[in-house]
Amino acid sequence: MLRIAVPNKGSLSGPAADMLHEAGYQQRRESKELRIVDPVNDVEFFYLRPRDIAIYVSSGQLDIGITGRDLLIDSGADAEEILPLGFARSTFRFASKPGEANGVADLKGKTVATSYEGIVAGHLAEQGIDASVVHLDGAVETAIELGVAEVIADVVETGTSLRNAGLEVFGEPIMKSEAVVIRRTGADAEEPKVQQFLRRLQGVLVARTYVMMDYDCRVEQLEKAVALTPGLESPTVSPLHNEGWVAVRAMVPAKEAQRIMDDLYDIGARAILTTAIHACRL
Numbered sequence: 001m002l003r004i005a006v007p008n009k010g011s012l013s014g015p016a017a018d019m020l021h022e023a024g025y026q027q028r029r030e031s032k033e034l035r036i037v038d039p040v041n042d043v044e045f046f047y048l049r050p051r052d053i054a055i056y057v058s059s060g061q062l063d064i065g066i067t068g069r070d071l072l073i074d075s076g077a078d079a080e081e082i083l084p085l086g087f088a089r090s091t092f093r094f095a096s097k098p099g100e101a102n103g104v105a106d107l108k109g110k111t112v113a114t115s116y117e118g119i120v121a122g123h124l125a126e127q128g129i130d131a132s133v134v135h136l137d138g139a140v141e142t143a144i145e146l147g148v149a150e151v152i153a154d155v156v157e158t159g160t161s162l163r164n165a166g167l168e169v170f171g172e173p174i175m176k177s178e179a180v181v182i183r184r185t186g187a188d189a190e191e192p193k194v195q196q197f198l199r200r201l202q203g204v205l206v207a208r209t210y211v212m213m214d215y216d217c218r219v220e221q222l223e224k225a226v227a228l229t230p231g232l233e234s235p236t237v238s239p240l241h242n243e244g245w246v247a248v249r250a251m252v253p254a255k256e257a258q259r260i261m262d263d264l265y266d267i268g269a270r271a272i273l274t275t276a277i278h279a280c281r282l
């Protein structure tokens with residue numbers, strides 16, 4: 001049975017459960033449940049603190065886990081990323097009162113407050129900057145006003161939390177993060193149950209990113225039309241009862257669907273339809 005660590009709280013837990021549900025896995029009904037078995041899919045889910053997931057996975061008792069890339073790196077655990085999941089996207093940045101610092105060099109001799117000590121200490125060492133790091137559990141934006149630090153390093157998504165605290169980012173982003181699937185470093189990459197799990201999640205990612213497009217066009221326009229909708233491998237082209245016309249079917253990126261429909265219409269395609277994809281295996 002495949003044993004999978006899933007975030008039990010915070011920004012990652014809701015979207016992770018949604019994705020697993022879309023991939024056909026049973027999920028817990030109550031937020032207090034710590035583990036559930038999904039016998040139909042031969043999987044057991046362990047609901048753990050997002051910060052602990054890389055440590056559990058690196059210990060080898062659990063096969064895979066879902067966590068944030070930033071949490072994985074911060075933990076220093078012996079685990080590696082095998083699939084990015086496209087949600088909980090953020091950057092990790094330094095911030096201070098406006099005008100107090102311009103780049104990482106200005107951190108020399110300062111105190112940086114963060115919940116991600118591993119990332120910050122590693123970054124400072126890499127840059128050869130001598131600064132102190134103070135660990136706080138959260139709400140680090142307040143640390144400057146309350147005199148705990150001159151600089152903070154934190155997750156930034158919209159920037160609202162920083163703005164509300166009167167702070168500004170400076171320097172280059174330390175890293176970009178998103179939710180990722182991880183496994184123990186060097187674990188068997190070909191393990192069929194792991195591969196099947198990854199294929200299911202990839203199916204969800206594709207179903208979220210693409211739509212199916214169908215249309216009719218004249219044979220003379222087919223090459224131009226196919227250039228607009230090349231599909232993932234190649235579009236399906238079928239003859240129509242009316243001679244000189246064909247029906248075309250291809251997957252297109254959902255974000256581009258409206259523009260592609262306009263372009264197809266302009267070259268003479270008609271009966272252009274898009275439909276959602278619910279699940280797929282590529």
Ligand SMILES: Nc1ncnc2c1ncn2[C@@H]1O[C@H](COP(=O)(O)OP(=O)(O)OP(=O)(O)O)[C@@H](O)[C@H]1O
Pocket residue numbers: 009010011012050051067068069070071088089090138155156157158177178
């Ligand atoms: N506002 C946000 N937008 C996107 N991702 C975020 C955001 N806040 C945290 N994350 C991501 O969530 C993960 C941290 O999860 P964790 O549960 O530890 O913190 P949290 O989501 O801030 O919840 P908590 O309420 O417990 O502080 C990291 O991967 C981080 O990048």
Ligand SMILES: O=P(O)(O)OC[C@H]1O[C@H](OP(=O)(O)OP(=O)(O)O)[C@H](O)[C@@H]1O
Pocket residue numbers: 137138139140154155156157158159160161162
């Ligand atoms: O750029 P934004 O869209 O404002 O998002 C980023 C904020 O969200 C998270 O905080 P959270 O609300 O989880 O509180 P925490 O600091 O206690 O973790 C993170 O730690 C930042 O503070």
Ligand SMILES: [Mg+2]
Pocket residue numbers: 138
């Ligand atoms: Mg938080």
